[in-house]
Amino acid sequence: MTARPATGSALGSPEPFDYAPAHRRLRSWLVAALAAARSEAQVGVQYRANLLLWGAVRLLQAVISIAVWRSVASANGGAAGGFTANEFAGYFLTVLLVLELTHTWVRGRLPTQIRTGELSPLLLRPMHPLLESFGRMGAFNVLLTIGLLPSIVILWFVFDAEVDVSAVSIIAGIVVLPLAAVGRFLVDALVGVTAFWLTRIDALQSLYTYASLVFAGQFAPLVLLPGPLQTAAKVLPFYWTLGFPVELLTGRCDLREAVIGVAMLTGWSAVLFVALALAWRRGVRAYGAVGA
Amino acid sequence: MADDTIIRTRGLAKHYEVPIREAGLLASVRSITKRQHRTVRAVDGVDLDVARGEVVGFLGPNGAGKTTTLKMLSGLLHPSAGEISVLGHEPRRRDRAFLRRISLVMGQRQQLVWDLPAADSFLMIRSFYGLRHADWRAQLDELHDLLDLEGLTDKPVRQLSLGERMRCELAAGLLHRPELLFLDEPTLGLDVQSQRRVREFIRRYADRTGATALLTSHYMADIEALCERVVVIHHGTLHFDGSLRDLAARVSDRKLLAIRFAADAPILADRARLDRELAAIGEVRESDGAEYVIEVARAEIHDRVTQLMALGDVVDFTVEDEPLERVLERAFDTPAAELS
Structure with a gap:
């Protein structure tokens, strides 16, 4: 058996291209994530009606929460848990904003990719599939947030929303938001990777959804939860990736709470990152590449 | 290297553990506590x-x-x-x-x-x-x-x-x-x-x-x-x-003889005799008017070709290998020891 010699042409060299050197790996990851984001933005623009409908769903959720808790505040003589009716509106519209900017879908998409084998080609690219997902979601979130902003502003005036905001709280919130997005993505991805071992994880996904709803401060501000639930929320990661940035942005955190919050968010992100890395490594080993 | x-x-090997159980509700319930597995050897010791x-x-x-x-x-x-x-x-x-x-x-x-x-x-x-x-x-x-x-x-x-x-x-x-x-x-x-x-x-x-x-x-x-x-x-x-x-x-000891008689060949007028003669030569794989494809053993090809030609009025004749699909079927049925 003899190998055939290569012959001429632009395709004539069997040698790979001259790639960027390894020390520029971080930059190449960023370039690749931005390419994924660009691609997702193109898909989003192409399916703008779908994007608008998603936005409508999110707005409806926020409006329902505001309506319910304004009623509770009114029934309690104008305030509940330190929130006036207008402050509830400010809180839930900020929740909507943070939810959109940190939204992730990896816990839903990854199991599908694993089950159908769509993950296979992604594993054979010199780019981590989760990094690609993160880039895609970043683009989707920015697009959806831009689309939602006019509606949020209108609702802000309709409900006469109030927040005790300052320049410092806004800057702190903006700094914390990317960290919150990373933290939320890591929790989400950790749920998703269980699909490497469990064929059906619908129940786990529902558990995650409801836990997040309660413990993250999405259903109600944390101060309105019973004591044990508040304690649990401060231990679990959900609150730090949503409730904490919202409270920071709405001026409900003092300096000490802000420092603790950033430390908890950073700590949880580190723990989740290590857990995800380990789970991913073991999961890929168990991956059957079935269907593709 | x-x-x-x-x-x-x-x-090189890849083995999977596949859960198995008998059909029926009882077997399904039993499998909750008593899970059975079978090892599937998808790849089992490949040197390449x-x-x-x-x-x-x-x-x-x-x-x-x-x-x-x-x-x-x-x-x-x-x-x-x-x-x-x-x-x-x-x-x-x-x-x-x-x-x-x-x-x-x-x-x-x-x-x-x-x-x-x-x-x-x-x-x-x-x-x-x-x-x-x-x-x-x-x-x-x-x-x-x-x-x-x-x-x-x-x-x-x-x-x-x-x-x-x-x-x-x-x-x-x-x-x-x-x-x-x-x-x-x-x-x-x-x-x-x-x-x-x-x-x-x-x-x-x-x-x-x-x-x-x-x-x-x-x-x-x-x-x-x-x-x-x-x-x-x-x-x-x-x-x-x-x-x-x-x-x-290695796996195919057969050859295909494709033959076409002249349209007015006398042998075509006596189909019963033609069928008898061809069956004696080999296995008729295809027949279409004056054209036939007959499968014969590779080792007997010389004698069989002579027999075919003796039928007279042959206007076209080729010797072909078996189709690749058939060769592969034989290869899959042949023990590895006989192929190597």
Whole structure:
């Protein structure tokens, strides 16, 4: 058996291209994530009606929460848990904003990719599939947030929303938001990777959804939860990736709470990152590449 | 490893534990506490060496272990046992340096973003692989010509036909100029014309770049056109490794004699006698008016040809090998020890 010699042409060299050197790996990851984001933005623009409908769903959720808790505040003589009716509106519209900017879908998409084998080609690219997902979601979130902003502003005036905001709280919130997005993505991805071992994880996904709803401060501000639930929320990661940035942005955190919050968010992100890395490594080993 | 050997496996194996249970509700309930498993040996001790520049065809019936082997070689699956080295890398680690040198093309939905024109995916792939613009452009232009992508790359992928999509997928899989290609059923589901185009492209690409290619296909035309060497895998083990010609020689002791009589040949007027005569010569495989195809033993060919000619008024006559599909059927039925 003899190998055939290569012959001429632009395709004539069997040698790979001259790639960027390894020390520029971080930059190449960023370039690749931005390419994924660009691609997702193109898909989003192409399916703008779908994007608008998603936005409508999110707005409806926020409006329902505001309506319910304004009623509770009114029934309690104008305030509940330190929130006036207008402050509830400010809180839930900020929740909507943070939810959109940190939204992730990896816990839903990854199991599908694993089950159908769509993950296979992604594993054979010199780019981590989760990094690609993160880039895609970043683009989707920015697009959806831009689309939602006019509606949020209108609702802000309709409900006469109030927040005790300052320049410092806004800057702190903006700094914390990317960290919150990373933290939320890591929790989400950790749920998703269980699909490497469990064929059906619908129940786990529902558990995650409801836990997040309660413990993250999405259903109600944390101060309105019973004591044990508040304690649990401060231990679990959900609150730090949503409730904490919202409270920071709405001026409900003092300096000490802000420092603790950033430390908890950073700590949880580190723990989740290590857990995800380990789970991913073991999961890929168990991956059957079935269907593709 | 020899200098030009880029794939080497020793005792490569992939075993799966598959849960099993009997039918029925009772068995289903019993399986909650008492789970039973069976070990499936998808690949079971394959030794393989592939030199740079070879185009190797993987043959075997469904479930033989061909695709599993390709997946282990590309790094998608972790072997259960054995040694494996591809381009000097351990595939299961999927090092970036390794992934940049290989490409696995399987099915028709792999690299391209379904909802966008292929041109957008090509741009995205450029960033994923960190390709320099000039390199990417030159490769894309070349692939554009070879695969005839004119008018295909500017409309959403979901609106392309199967054949068009496959050509775009091939371009996407080769943009980073891989030196090792794993092609799993690259022509599956395509019409005859698309199959031929894809086949011709693979042939030209391999010839022009010197790339190494490992290919599985159920279409024998693919294997015949592309592979100097074939590897037969059956029940997870390697049954044969060599040329198609060698394989045919080992498993097929039959030849096909195609004969056409003159339209006014007297023998055609006496069908009963003709049938008797032909049956005495061999097994009639096809008959159409004055044309017949008769299968005979290779060792008896001289005598049989003489008998046929004695029937008189023969205007055309050829001796052919058995169709490749039939050869392969025999190969799959032949014990490995008799093939090696």
